[in-house]
Amino acid sequence: MPGPRLPLAALAATGSALLVRRALRRRIGASPLWPLPALEEPVSGRPRSRALRLLVTRHERIADGVVLLRLEGAALPGWEPGAHLDLVLPSGRVRSYSLCGDPADRTAYTVAVRLVADGRGGSREAHELLRAGSEVEVRGPRNRFPLADAPEHLLVAGGIGITPLLPMLRALDAAGTPWRLLYRGRGRASMPFLDEIGRLDAGRGRVTVSDGPGRPPLEALFRDIAPGTAVQVCGPAGLMDAVARALPAGCAPHRERFTASVEPGGEDTEFEVELRRSGRTVRVPADSTALAAVRAVLPDTPYSCEQGFCGTCRQRVLEGRVDHRDTLLTDAERAGSMLLCVSRARGGRLALDL
Structure with a gap:
């Protein structure tokens, strides 16, 4: 007879990712074992959060137009209230969703996604394609909305x-x-x-x-x-x-x-971006973005909202003056970095740590 079934947290504590994956497969009837978590390369001189392949074990409608997704794995990176997770959807789109589960649960992340009928398709993918038994790549967690320290x-x-x-x-x-x-x-x-x-x-x-x-x-x-x-x-x-x-x-x-409020900047003119570590230089046309130009030569450059409010595409600036058009970065953060999706160059040239 089979022995008693241990909870996932106990299995994770054994250090055996294989045991956890098999337990999840039994729970939801998934057939393949998903790949081991992998570390991404450093970005802008600092480590980026791990990219993980997680298993969707719960897809539940919890309100009109809202589904809850539980994404399970083993020994997941911790997080605090206010953090969000980037989901790499089947199409390759990247969307950020706030974590709404229990930070003490290191075996799963939970997000809730509202369907935006007239959106750009990300929420529809999450609703229709991320079913129980499917795999999804996630990045993060990151927290730009921490719980303030206050008496009330x-x-x-x-x-x-x-x-x-x-x-x-x-x-x-x-x-x-x-x-x-x-x-x-x-x-x-x-x-x-x-x-x-x-x-x-x-x-x-x-x-x-x-x-x-x-x-x-x-x-x-x-x-x-x-x-x-x-x-x-x-x-x-x-x-x-x-x-x-x-x-x-x-x-x-x-x-x-959850929607952008991009600050107005100067005139949209062409500029040049040097990618210092890659040894390349790209031109950014007046009708395009630094993000598009950079991803044309470095397709793994992370991004999400493309509207200047999530911070996923933030990169370190080594030289040049930035025309900041986001509403996310603080003055201190703007002194040495930029969001590629909306901000541009003042003076015609920037050098990035890419």
Whole structure:
């Protein structure tokens, strides 16, 4: 008779990737063993996160137009609330999704994906092709939206923007840190995780769910914010801008965007990019991007949103002045790096550590 089945975490602790893969194969009926995780080459003088091949073990519709994907492996890199993961979809498209599972679970990553009917096709691939039993390459995790250190927290989510905030809520609740949540959506049927959020609230009045017409003005909801409260906002650009306007003076939100808000730059002119480590130089036409020019000769150069808000295509600048057009990088980060997908050169030439 077969022996007792160990949980995946226990198998992972044995150090045997083969045992974990076989356990996952039995669980979902997948036939092939997926490749061992591989390390990517260093980028811009710093190690890049590992690229991993993970197995989709759960594909579940959790709200109208939203599917939850559980991606399992062994001894996965750790992460903290606010982190996101890059998924390399079957077409080769790369899309970033916030992690919404348990950071303590080193055997799986969990993301939730909303179908964008008029999008560029990434969300449709995630919905239709990443079924239980399929494999997917992931990169990361990365965190550009960490949970702020503060005595109290106000979290504001718009639709699928709840995904990075959910692990924050769990962490704050476990630590006994005061928090409130405003969760807005078009309708409750399209708003994922309402049941879990209700359990976290447990009738204590910390959650305001606002859907459909007749929403109360944000100013009324934010009137009693205590000094020092950290405000974390994720959702459509319109909601985040409205929150920033409605907050009391001196209270600035920490934001994560799911759509771009690229800052205007100078005139789009042709420029030259030297790829110092590769010994190549490429021309960037006025009607194209540095990312496209670089990927023409270095096709493995990472990218995702192509709109200047995710940070995946960030590279170190060795020489030249950058016309920064993103809304992600801080002034300190801009001093030595750029996002290839939207930013350009001031002065006609840049040198990158590529």
